[in-house]
Amino acid sequence: MHGGDAMEELVRVETHGSLALVALNRPEKRNALNPLMLQQLHQHLLQLSQDPTVHVIILYGEGAGFCAGADLALLEQARKENNFQAFSEAEELLQECVKLLATCPKITMAAMHGFVLGSGLDLALACDLRVAAAGTQIAANNVRLGLVPDGGATWALPRLIGLGPAMAMLLSGDPVEAEGAYRLGLIHKRVHAGRHLEEAAAWGGELARCCWGAHAAIKRLARVDPRLTLEAALKEEREAQKRLFEDGLPSRSAGRTPS
Template sequence: MSYSIPATDEVSSSDSVTAALLFYVHNHILYLTLNRPSVLNAIDLDMAIALHHLLAEATANQTIRAIVITGSGRAFCAGGDLKFAMAANPDTPGDSFLVLTEVLHRCIEEIRTMPKPVIAAINGAAAGAGLFLALACDLRVMANTAYLKQSNTSYGLSLPAGGTFTLPRLVGMGRALEIVMLDDPIPAARAYELGLVNRVVEASSLIEQAQSLAERVAQMPVGVLGRVKQLMNQSCYNTLNQQLHLEQQAIAISANSSEGREGISAFIQKRRPAYI
């Protein structure tokens, strides 16, 4: 397998045989496409390994300023591949989930700690771990024809991939428990009302809209965005006093950085800052 992020706009794949994950770079943005459309882009071990490797490489690659994740075909991602889990361990499928989540959870951690914006372009159904993969992203753009579904509890499974962390933080404990216990499909308009997604757009323009959003954030001071993202993550468990101390340190570091100096100079000179 080859996981190297290309330096050009050429489309590559994580595996030349199965092509479970497609990826390319354009204008400093890494585009990742979950590509198992015959199974609604369900996540198996190979896809999870490829996704984690590329996310980690994007974190380290200084030329990458933003990441967009979407799905191929009519789904974003149907979640973990249950057939894979049963085939690998018919008597104890839980063992399969232990192996799969070991890698998938690294993907979630990479997205949440990556000092770069990550955008989910939800082109179709996002269910189970696929929903939670989308919720782990910093911004979510959703096609008006797509829907979200928690799914796991309906099939006798608890929530993986950070679902119990992100859901209550996005919609509150009451709504989160409602989503878990009733497992109703959530259409795009309702997902926007609940705050599960940032934008709902026409399905035909989803990728264009996601690209426009990614290019916009890529023009921002990405180092500062990453620093603020880290601060917001830390706010989940810090006291106000601890958070104020971290903010004090972060704004000093930001001001002394090349981005901070450019931003301050642009403000004083009454011009638009240039961060690329």
């Protein structure tokens, strides 16, 4: 952890109506994640997940790229001192952020550009939707540091793009550009360079006009244990639908969000 960071806003949040824009704000360090930054990110995500006025959370990076992964200074210090505890604490914070992005009742979206590496990829994979600018380099490069992914990539990648392509990314650490990532199904939209945040916000605005209660239920249902039987999944869907009716469905007109 760097001494100067203590006074900095390493994660910045802006809200625009029902959209929340969450910026990784450490551009001079390529938005590398250190414990303070992860603490701030977790705090903001927790608050936003409980805010009834927010329906979509968009995560993006300031500066040249989305996120370069974990702060290597922390890793080198842990190796030098043979102290896994400090690294483990940061790892735990990362995992808490991943779980919040994946399970909070809001639509979460990663707006990516430049580079999306290691733990940065973990954060992006935890989001429901991903938008990437042309030229974005995406890599699970943990293996090149002699490490395994510790923010869910070994779980998420095979489910998103299939075991074969996932193994190639995980074992090699080689980057995939936005166009290739789109073909693999790793990202949902690829956009012109410099337009990742604008396009993500436009998409988020469209989604926010739909019934947020249905979004929350769909997200929960889609992320249940994949070993769940079809019969059990159908039952879960019926129960979710019942709750939506009991809570009051919105008018069909313009897909308005219920007040």
